[in-house]
Amino acid sequence: MPDIESPDVDASLRAAGLRVTDTRRAVFSALHGAGHIAAEPLFGRVREGLPGTSKQSVYNALGDFVEAGIARRIEPAGLAGLYELRVGDNHHHLVCSACGRVEDVDCVTGEAPCLHPSETRGFAVHTAEVTFWGVCAGCAAPA
Known part of the structure; x- marks a missing residue:
């Protein structure tokens, strides 16, 4: 990296x-x-x-x-x-649904995958991608 x-x-x-x-x-x-x-x-x-x-x-x-x-x-x-150049650490993203701003957020458990599916259906899971959607502070501020 x-x-x-x-x-x-x-x-x-x-x-x-x-x-x-x-x-x-x-x-x-x-x-x-x-x-x-x-x-x-x-x-x-x-x-x-x-x-x-x-x-x-x-x-x-x-x-x-x-x-x-x-x-x-x-x-x-x-x-x-x-x-993005940030690779190899299984981080996730925060996305503003109003303006599209994207920010990194670290994986909460620190190792991949940081989420485990209830059923793998035969898959050997190695990564979980999480996108958190919301409104950034700039878009949420009163005009």
Whole structure:
């Protein structure tokens, strides 16, 4: 898992078994500090620093990152898929039903899976994804 405080982009990519390219560097750097971001606004950030980048190459890099385990894609109902660099800790998400803001929340038991289904139906469960829906403080504040 990359050090989110001060990522060494090249080392993070190599450690994940990925070839270092300008596009992958730019996508990783744009993801850093972005929290949870959809591909479209991420593409805009990448284009600022690497103007010739195609949308497809950004999507390819994101797919490579998810497959390599250095990024995670979440898909809250009604929102575009979102990408984040926080991986490997089975955390969950808080989503504002008014504005779509997404925040991380740690797993309450600290180990995966932190929930156990009443019936596994033959599955070997390794992960539970939980999304808490509500209204963030900003949207709940009186106007």
